[in-house]
Amino acid sequence: MALSIDSQRCQGHGRCALISPDLFDVSDEGLGVVLVPRPAPEHATDLTRAIGNCPEMAISYSDHPAG
Ligand code: SF4
Numbered sequence: 001m002a003l004s005i006d007s008q009r010c011q012g013h014g015r016c017a018l019i020s021p022d023l024f025d026v027s028d029e030g031l032g033v034v035l036v037p038r039p040a041p042e043h044a045t046d047l048t049r050a051i052g053n054c055p056e057m058a059i060s061y062s063d064h065p066a067g
Contacts, residue, residue: 001061003039003047005032009058019053020046032058 003023005016016024016032023043025033032054039047039061051059 002037003034003061006058009056011056015053016050020050
């Protein structure tokens with residue numbers, strides 16, 4: 001499982017970084033950035049909140065082609 005942000009959807013609200021600063025940051029361009037592609041189980045609550053609060057539904061946590 002891997003965490004990613006769809007850069008085509010992200011509009012740079014920065015909510016993900018506010019909600020889960022351990023997992024997300026905001027780039028110089030103002031877009032969301034994943035800090036921890038494979039979050040530990042203890043981050044599950046933060047991860048769920050960030051995904052649920054992204055207005056653009058740009059955050060996904062799923063199987064990644066690169067494994
Ligand atoms: S909350 Fe969503 S739209 Fe906003 S910066 Fe994070 S990924 Fe991008």
